[in-house]
Amino acid sequence: MKIRLNENQTKIFAAVFDDKMQMHKKCPREIAFWGGYGSGKSFISIIISYYLCSQHKDVQMLMTRFSYRQLKDTCIVQFKEIFPPEEYGYYHSKSDNEFHFDNGSRIIFRSFDDPRKILSSSFDAVIMCQAEELKEEHFLGALGRLRGTALPKKLIFTEGNPRFGWCKKRYHDQDLPDNCMYIRASTYSNKKNLPSDYIKNMEENYPPSYIKQFLEGNWDSVQNAVYDCLMDHHIIPKQRIHKHWYKCIGLDHGTRVDTSIVFLAKDETGNIYIYDEWHKSKPLVYEIVEACNKYGPMPIIADYSMKVSDRDYGSWWKDLQSEGLRLIEAKKEKSGNILLINKLLWQNKLMFFDHLNYVIDQHKNYRYVDTLHANHDEFKVVKKDDHSVDAVQYAVRHIKDIKVKSPADAFKPDINKKTLRDYVEGRA
Structure with missing residues (x-):
C-alpha cells in the first residue's frame, strides 16, 4: 500500500519513528492532533498504532472512543480498510475486540461507556479518538495506565475537533503541558488526500461558524448556542x-x-x-x-x-x-x-x-x-x-x-x- 502523508502527518510520523522504523528516542510523551474535518487525524493515528505494534514486540496498545458502537463503526472499520489483516500480519479477535500480532503485540479496542474495562489494565501507548467526546477524568485515567515497558517511551495520542471542554483548556487556552507536541490543522491542509468536491461541498453547505470551527479548526469560533442557525x-x-x-x-x-x-x-x-x-x-x-x-x-x-x-x-x-x-x-x-x-x-x-x-x-x-x-x-x-x-x-x-x-x-x-x-x- 502506498501511503501519502500531508505535512502535519509527516511531522508527527517523524516525531514518533526514526529512520529504522523504531520508536524515536525523542518521541514526545503526548501528541495532540486537533483541527478540521478530514484533516487526516484518524489516518495518522492508525498508521502510528500499526507500526508501533508491528515493529516492537509485546506492545499493549489501547485505542478508544466514548462508545463501543463508535469504535466498531469507525476505528475498527477504518483500521482494517487501511491495513487488511490478511495482508499485514495480524489477527482480528472479534470476541476480545482486539488485533493480535505475531510478535505478541496487541491493539485493544475499548470504550469509555464502561471505564472499568480500561482503567483496570496497563498499556504502553494510548490512542484517544475524538477525544472531545470524553471527560477529562477519562484522559487522566488513561494517562495513569501508561505503565508498560515494551516501548522505549510511553505515548498518549489525542485527536479531535475543536469543542468546549477540557481539551480546549489543555491545548488552546493555556501553556502546553511539558513534552507535548500539539498540531492544529485545517481541512485545507489535507486537500490532496480528499475527494475533489469535499471542501467545496462543506463551504457551500455549512454556516460560517461551522466553516471556522470544522474546516479551519478554529477553537475561538466555538458557539454556546447549539442551533445558532435557527432563525x-x-x-x-x-x-x-x-x-x-x-x-x-x-x-x-x-x-x-x-x-x-x-x-x-x-x-x-x-x-x-x-x-x-x-x-x-x-x-x-x-x-x-x-x-x-x-x-x-x-x-x-x-x-x-x-x-x-x-x-x-x-x-x-x-x-x-x-x-x-x-x-x-x-x-x-x-x-x-x-x-x-x-x-x-x-x-x-x-x-x-x-x-x-x-x-x-x-x-x-x-x-x-x-x-x-x-x-x-x-x-x-x-x-x-x-x-x-x-x-x-x-x-x-x-x-x-x-x-x-x-x-x-x-x-x-x-x-x-x-x-x-x-x-x-x-x-x-
Missing part, C-alpha cells in the same frame, strides 16, 4: 402535508420525564417540515401508541435504549412493537446529528410549523455546557428540556437520505396494471 424564517404557518411526501415520527422516551413525539414530512425538493408534536410526562403504553397513530401507521425512529428492560416495568420497545408500532433504531451520534440540523437550517431546508411552541422553545434554548460551569468536563449539551430536540435529531437523521418522488412520478398510472376490462375480456 425566525424557519418558523412558518401550517400548510398542507401532501400525500406523496415521506412521513415519519421521532420518538424520545422518558421514564420519569417527558416522552416527546414529533411528526416530520419531506417533500420532493428536500425540504423537511416538523408539522406536529405530542408530549407527556410518564405516559402509559397505550397513550404513546394512540399518539403515534394520530395520522396512521408510519416509521418511528426511536431511542434504542428502550430495548433495555426497566427495573420497574420491562422493555418499552417490545411492548410498543407488540401494539403494532414500526420502530427503527435511531442513530445517536450527538455531534453528527447537531451538525446535520445546523446544515439543514443554514440551507433553509428545515422548517417548524409555528404552533409547535414546545418544540420551538426547546430548540431555541438548546445550549452547550458553559465551560465556566462544566468543571472542565467533556464537550456536551445541557441535558434539560431537550426531549423534542432528541426526537427531531432521530427523525432528521433517518429522513435525510430518503428520496421523495414528484407528484407526476408518485401518481403515474401503471400501464401494466390489469383493468376490469382485461378481466372481463379474458386478458388477465
Whole structure:
C-alpha cells in the first residue's frame, strides 16, 4: 500500500519513528492532533498504532472512543480498510475486540461507556479518538495506565475537533503541558488526500461558524448556542402535508420525564417540515401508541435504549412493537446529528410549523455546557428540556437520505396494471 502523508502527518510520523522504523528516542510523551474535518487525524493515528505494534514486540496498545458502537463503526472499520489483516500480519479477535500480532503485540479496542474495562489494565501507548467526546477524568485515567515497558517511551495520542471542554483548556487556552507536541490543522491542509468536491461541498453547505470551527479548526469560533442557525424564517404557518411526501415520527422516551413525539414530512425538493408534536410526562403504553397513530401507521425512529428492560416495568420497545408500532433504531451520534440540523437550517431546508411552541422553545434554548460551569468536563449539551430536540435529531437523521418522488412520478398510472376490462375480456 502506498501511503501519502500531508505535512502535519509527516511531522508527527517523524516525531514518533526514526529512520529504522523504531520508536524515536525523542518521541514526545503526548501528541495532540486537533483541527478540521478530514484533516487526516484518524489516518495518522492508525498508521502510528500499526507500526508501533508491528515493529516492537509485546506492545499493549489501547485505542478508544466514548462508545463501543463508535469504535466498531469507525476505528475498527477504518483500521482494517487501511491495513487488511490478511495482508499485514495480524489477527482480528472479534470476541476480545482486539488485533493480535505475531510478535505478541496487541491493539485493544475499548470504550469509555464502561471505564472499568480500561482503567483496570496497563498499556504502553494510548490512542484517544475524538477525544472531545470524553471527560477529562477519562484522559487522566488513561494517562495513569501508561505503565508498560515494551516501548522505549510511553505515548498518549489525542485527536479531535475543536469543542468546549477540557481539551480546549489543555491545548488552546493555556501553556502546553511539558513534552507535548500539539498540531492544529485545517481541512485545507489535507486537500490532496480528499475527494475533489469535499471542501467545496462543506463551504457551500455549512454556516460560517461551522466553516471556522470544522474546516479551519478554529477553537475561538466555538458557539454556546447549539442551533445558532435557527432563525425566525424557519418558523412558518401550517400548510398542507401532501400525500406523496415521506412521513415519519421521532420518538424520545422518558421514564420519569417527558416522552416527546414529533411528526416530520419531506417533500420532493428536500425540504423537511416538523408539522406536529405530542408530549407527556410518564405516559402509559397505550397513550404513546394512540399518539403515534394520530395520522396512521408510519416509521418511528426511536431511542434504542428502550430495548433495555426497566427495573420497574420491562422493555418499552417490545411492548410498543407488540401494539403494532414500526420502530427503527435511531442513530445517536450527538455531534453528527447537531451538525446535520445546523446544515439543514443554514440551507433553509428545515422548517417548524409555528404552533409547535414546545418544540420551538426547546430548540431555541438548546445550549452547550458553559465551560465556566462544566468543571472542565467533556464537550456536551445541557441535558434539560431537550426531549423534542432528541426526537427531531432521530427523525432528521433517518429522513435525510430518503428520496421523495414528484407528484407526476408518485401518481403515474401503471400501464401494466390489469383493468376490469382485461378481466372481463379474458386478458388477465
